Amino acid sequence: MQRLLRPLALASLAMACGSALAATAEPAPLGKLPRWAVPESYALALRVDPRQSDFSGTAVIDFDLKKDSDHVWIHGQDLKVGTVSIRTADGRQLPARYVSVAPQEGVVRIDFGRSLAPQKLQLSISYVAPLNRQLQGLYKVSHAGKPYAMTQMEPVSARYAFPGFDEPDFKTPYHLSLTIPADEAGVANTRQIGEKPAGAGWKTLSFAPTRPLPSYLVAFAVGPWDIQQGPVIQPDAQRSEPVELRGIAAQGEGHRLQHVLSETPAIIRTLEDYYGFGYPFGKLDLLAAPDFSAGAMENPGLVTFRDWLLLLDPDSAARYVQLSFNVTAHELAHQWTGDTVTLAWWDDLWLNESFATWMQQKVTQQLHPEYRADLDRVRGAEQAMNGDSLVTTRKIRQPITGNGDIETAFDGITYQKGAAVLGMFEAYVGADKFRQGMRHYIQAHAFGNATADDLIDSVADAAGQGERFKQAFRSFLDQPGVPYVQTRTVRQDGRTWLELSQSRYLPWGSKGRADAVWGVPVCVRYQIAGGSKRACELLDQVQGRIELPGAVEGGWVLPNAQARGYYRFGMDGADLKVLSRHLSELDDAEQLAYADAVAAAFRHGDLDASDVLQALQPLTGSKVREVATAPLGVLGWIRSHEAQTPAQKATLQTWVAKAYLPRLQALGYQRKPGESAADALLRSELARLLALDFPQDEVRSALLQQGDAVLNLKDGHLDFSVANPDLAGLAxxxxxxxxxKATVDRLIEQLPLTSDPARRNAILAALAAVEQPSQAARIRDLALDPRVKVGEMAALLSGNRDTEAGRDAIWHWSVAHYQAIVDRTGSFSGGRLPALMGGGGCSAAESERLQAFFKSRVDQVTGAARGLAQTVEATELCSALKAKQDPASITP
Incomplete structure (x- = not known):
């Protein structure tokens, strides 16, 4: 085929050359493509054999040319193009020319060879392309020695798989056919509707046309897949047709899909009930990918996941079981927000990810309340606030200037901050009214695109809110940062008021400006005789006040009721002392908000280590895992960056052991019959704390016993059956x-012999924890070895950052292997590259070397500029806080 295509391509080049000069006068669109050419449908015919290094295809794109032009702009990357032609509305077939104008961005110009009037045109392109090795586009992976090909198109990687208009508001139907080896299986967004022989050893599968989709949601996979039937999702009040449910996994793994398949129908029905809109994509496949760049991807009808999220056994680790449900609920929520209604442009990525995060928490709380999604919501928001406290943070609706901005938008701001902002305004207007607004939003924009203003208008209309509400909502979308609401209780003429002032929260040492104003729905809970009450006010000025009717004089006030607000609070010293004596009267979410306020005050420079230890100690006795372990983040910082002398370190060691060792001793190191997932998760968290972070001999001894048992090979493999699955990696x-070295040797030897993803994760976690310099160096080298999957690299490079010596070793290795890292991880990881190399730093020298190294490289990898700015700022803030704190405050 290639030999026949080459002369035709040359002929197309010769016939189009007369228009080349005119076309090149227009600069390449490196942001949005011009809207005077709009695709209307695609027909993709691909020939894919995962055992080969390349695939071939033909893309036929019907599009509407809306103005006179001799060219059209599209996307295509790393495609070796053969024939290119244009068919006009009157049926003429014209040769055309494919010109890669901006190869790094994948921008292509198709020259017609003559000027054409506005009309319906059909563009046909045949091509050959490599099966990508960086987990983008149509890429190749392996499991147990067998190759597979599958897709990951989001955000701008469809252009690696086929040429087209690779932007989210170009939603069209797709008609797909796959010619694949006869002994393999192919799956796609829609159900298979045909199969026919395609020559010796080949077959061609055809699939039903899709609903209108953007290019980044097109999905298909080829390989020796196991395909497992799940329970049919029966019709309900929102949907008249049943939904076929299947699980797809690498050969030999399909039997491990039954747990997630059994959970899925209830998730779908819960989502349908909330949105009042039936699942619209006909069938539903859940695919366990042997290697994957993300956690999961919401492709309609073919949702893809990292394999360990779907492949579960009766003894799987509790965190895998819980995370599996949460991620599945997140991706299925996308079938409405993201797939049915799609963002118009990437600055509104939050319309996809924030909503899926927020909705997942609702689904989990309804179907598995024991998973405490209500507390995950708070912890996620607080984690986002840490990043959002940087001056180099971005807005939720960040203007897009290039692919790097798109690729780095998949962060805590888009996911957790956005979800927290949604939850805050939902609490302010009421859940029922917010749901009415959401239903209208989905129905009004079904199978089309939407913007933030569309959503805000729908909610405001449903809730009877006006422009003040809309401006308050937009204030969280269109400016970066975390509101810092400072409060003081006052009595005046027998009435109690809470005085409020707002500014931007900035950590100690920040160079940012604090004078920012949001429309903050401040809700407080306060003490009254015999109980408590709630009061709310929309604080959209620098200062304000809330009356607290019936407040007990001298009683407690919690300035973030149920922790529903996306803001940090600082309290008058006297008020904080009162509150700290009444923590047991706060609910679990509010206790997390209190812990965050203490940690935020420490990072703000208002508290020292002694203050922190005293303020957080009461939380450690909570029966709720999330509350009991809330102090660990700030304690870890004090251990790594402030405690210097043996006495100071011993003080922290004693504090942690007193608070947590009895809890772990009561739990033990083995699972107990009928124990809750919460107990299993708490055991894992405390065991890590007391074995690695604040090591206790008895804990390490108990875990060593399990680790040694696993290392005694059974049939040539590690014997994981003898360890608690929740603790295997830690052991x-x-x-x-x-x-x-002896254990490191065995783990490295066993990694390629182990195909089970959870067991591979345990081996990787163990290797990442090795501290001995010579062995740690070997493990870093292993990250570039083909025995480690691309998606597993970061796991090996994440450890040894608690000490300056460890960070130095990672830095020097990364510098020496920089190009190999970039070549293996690809452009999608560019934003994370500076943190991978220099993350966790806490000195001016670490900041300076990072900036010096990337000065000449930052523009060579998309997304690296933002990642560099944030890593540098985090390093400098850590250094400033370290200088501010007095280690002497860590006293027995």
């Missing part, structure tokens, strides 16, 4: 730290 980590 191996302790063994690797204590035994050194």
């Amino acid at each position: 191996l980590a302790v063994a690797a730290q204590i035994h050194g």
